Amino acid sequence: MHDETATATDPDEQVLAVVGALNGVYADSLLLVGRILGDRRDATSATVVGADLAGIDVRLTDPDGDHDVRIDFPEPATAESQVVDAAMALVVTARERSGEPGTTSAERVIAEMGGIRTMLTRVVRVVDEHPHLRRITFRGGDLDTFAPLGPDTFLYVLLPPPGRTELTIDQGFSWESVGDMPQDERPVGAYYSMREWRPDTKELDVLFVLHGDEGPASAWAQRAAPGDPVALWGPRTAYAPPPTTTEYLLVADETGLPATAAIIESLPLGTPVRVFAEVASMDQRQALPERDGVEVTWLDRAGAEPGTTSLLDDAVRAAAPPAPTAYVWGGAESRCITAVRRYVRREVGLPREQVSLTGYWRHRDHEDDAYFDEDA
The missing domain is CATH 3.20.180.10 (PNP-oxidase-like)
Known part of the structure; x- marks a missing residue:
């Protein structure tokens, strides 16, 4: 997500x-x-x-x-x-x-x-993992020819404009054309990570954090039902560990946890993996694979607003630093994940190819941050 x-x-x-x-x-x-x-x-x-x-x-x-x-x-x-x-x-x-x-x-x-396409498909199943997390399954249409790029495969979920039930775009959609569309015709949406792809049934699962009508995708997910049309722009990936990697450090808030789970599942059994996972409360934890070698540290915001704490940075700094052959991957609020990136790049000294820490979303008070240098 x-x-x-x-x-x-x-x-x-x-x-x-x-x-x-x-x-x-x-x-x-x-x-x-x-x-x-x-x-x-x-x-x-x-x-x-x-x-x-x-x-x-x-x-x-x-x-x-x-x-x-x-x-x-x-x-x-x-x-x-x-x-x-x-x-x-x-x-x-x-x-x-x-x-x-x-x-x-x-x-x-x-x-x-230029090589990314727009795929049309539909919702076939909606399941609540807990009151604030919904698994939505897509199947059919262009997903018949879909293939993920890696465990952190992500797509832009394109939805009907507010107040509409049908898509206003087709497979020819491009971001260049959005500015020429009438405002009430423009699709809305957000980037989301794939949680699971089942090639035998051609089904794709995405986990949506539910936070009311604060954003267009959350508002849509609150009301999603089988048969609802969606378009998926992608796939893309940011996960590329060097072949010399011997251990993994995964850092995420709620938005990065679906990819975190998929990455763990993709690794050989026994691979050393440390996970730092921030959630709103301990009863809102997401299921992560339990395996030998995987150590998960849950960080409870305890009522603090998402994107306003230093929990991830503090926890990573307090732990043993990643080894010179570690791969550090993460997805969380932009300013929070940038603090971790600064630590592992500047202080630990890991090279760029061993670090992929991405701002999955941006808190409203951090809008002036815009973009962060990957070498920060």
Whole structure:
């Protein structure tokens, strides 16, 4: 289970997210854009210092010092949902004009996204695991040709617009087209991790945390019934342990626990696995496989609001540090999981390829955080 967000967001938030992503996760792509489109081929660093729907302001550093340049999008964004695509278009344009070989982080994402499809299917079963957790099973339609990518396979669950019962999209859906759709026609939804895939029956299970009507996916899940149509955009994965991995550290709140369970099930029996799992209360724990070698530490928020504690970071720091050959995976609220990432990357010193800690959702008070550098 991932970020509980609708497709329509505040324009300033979208611009802020692009700035954060370019300065952090896509820093290498920004440098390419700055060097080529900012006409500073000798630049060694680039930082976005301003942005709007028409372009970005970049500070480039080369042997002659700092230079502020304006780089316009190929086409101005006319809707907030188009800002990310406009920024990605700059990377494509810069590569074409550069004549240079190579692939940056944003280009790899563009290639990956281009291969993702939209699958239409329906709800066939709804089961409550406990009062705040619902297992919804999908079957039929395009799931007949589905194949997961790994134990943490995740998909964007696309739902009818509020007040509607039928989908307004088909298999030709793309994020680029959302901005051109009337507001009342736009699908809503969120990212969710697959809990289980049964290839014999072509059934896919997803666990939904129920928290009323606070988000569109939770509101839909509260009322879901067999026969309800959904679209699934995916699959995608962030789980890629090196072949030299000897032990695992898994860190999650409620949203990351379905993938945590699937990862444990995928590992050979006896594999050393430490799990730190944060939940609202001990009676809201999710079932995790009980195996030799698997050690689970449950962390009880005891009434605290999700995303407001340091329980995960505190617990990981208090435990023995992961071994040099460990793989650290996790999914939780963005600021909480970033604190863990900073610890294992900066203080423990694990290299990037041994760490996959993802912000599955963002607390409303942390909106200004936008994106976090994976090297944080």
